Amino acid sequence: MSVAPLNGPRLLQITDTHLYADPDAVHAGVVPERRFRAVLAALSPWLADAQAILHSGDLVHDGTLAAYQRLHSALGALERPGRVIPGNHDDREALGSVFASGPISAARTLVVGDWTLIGLDSLQPGRVTGALADDELVALDAALAAMTTPWCLIAVHHPPVPVGTPWLDALGLEQPEPLLQRIDADPRIRAVLSGHVHTASSARRHGCRMLTTPATAAQFLAGAERFTTDPGAPGFRWLDLRADGGIDTSVVRVPMD
Template sequence: MSVAPTNGHRLLQITDTHLYADPESVHAGVVPERRFRAVMAALSPWLTDAQAILHSGDLVHDGSIAAYRRLRSALLAVERPGRVIPGNHDDRGSLRSVFAGDPVSAERTLVVGDWTLIGLDSLQPGQVPGVLADDELAALDAALAAMTTPWCLIAVHHPPVPVGTAWLDAIGLEHPEPLLRRIDADPRVRGVISGHVHTAFNGRWHGRRMLTTPATAAQFLAGAERFTTDPSAPGFRWLDLRADGGIDSGVVRVPMQ
């Protein structure tokens, strides 16, 4: 596996690890723990040129403290600052308690070179679709007002735009319009990075990048009308956040033995 040359400050993204207290547990026909460990091993050579790491939600599947602690230990081992945001399978309280301190934390913002990464919480307890509550939108407004960098990347678990897979689009971010209005009004916001759909999507909305990333756990089939898994390998995404506001990005798949 070759490492792409850097063209900006590099951020690495993993998503949808779906870990359990029992590391041998099965989810959607795979053992998430084994896939997560394989992806983290493959990520290692990319860390040389990476400034930070993001986990974009569904850290664990069963809400267990044990799984959160195991994940935090693995993320701390990369020795880079990082942020985690909740997905629909996460337990907000447990996530925040385990990821309460730097360098890998559930704090809202992280400066990466000329960019500010702003994480949003779209979790609706007991629901699969996401939503951004009024206080979350207010927190976004405050983070944008406090920015000292010229560019911004927003991270939210549920994609705010359709990804072209009918059943996944039905469980994305509900009422995305307030978020999209803010993005449209602020030229510093150059893109949104998400998880949730367990597949790669690379689109644009009003000139802004809209990206999703393969899960480290099971993959979902892009374009399917109903829930369908995909035998594709797990993976991660790299993003080079350029000084001119551009984003170079690609997905790396990690074949399983």
């Protein structure tokens, strides 16, 4: 696997690991633990140039402390700072307790060079769809007001715009307009990074990029009308955050035996 030339501070994004307390558990026809470990191994050559890690939600599938603790240990071994945000399968309390502090945590923001990463919590307990509560929007406003960098990334598990897969688009971020209004009004926000859809997508809204990333667990078939898995390989995304506000990015797939 070749590593792209560095063009600005590099952020690595993984998402939708869906781990269980039992590392041999099966989800959607695959063993999430096995795929996660394969992606971690593939990340190794990229870490030399990476400044930070983002996990964009659905850290675990069963809400267990054991699964969160195992993930925390694995991410900590990467020896890079990072942030995690909850997805619809996460348990907010368990996630918050395990990732309360340390280099990789659930803290709101992380500065990466000339960029600030702001994490948002779109989890609605018991529901697949996401939503941003009023206090999340207030926290976003406060984080934007406190920024000392010229550019910003927002991480939220549920995509705020359609990705072109009908059954997934029906399960995205409810009432995204308050977030989109803030994005439209603030040219410092250059990208929104999401998970949830278990596939890669890329769109633009004015000057802001809307990016989703393949899961490390099972893949979903892009464009499908109803739930359909894709036999494709798991993956991760790299993003080079340029000083001029541009982003160089691509997805790396990790073939499985």
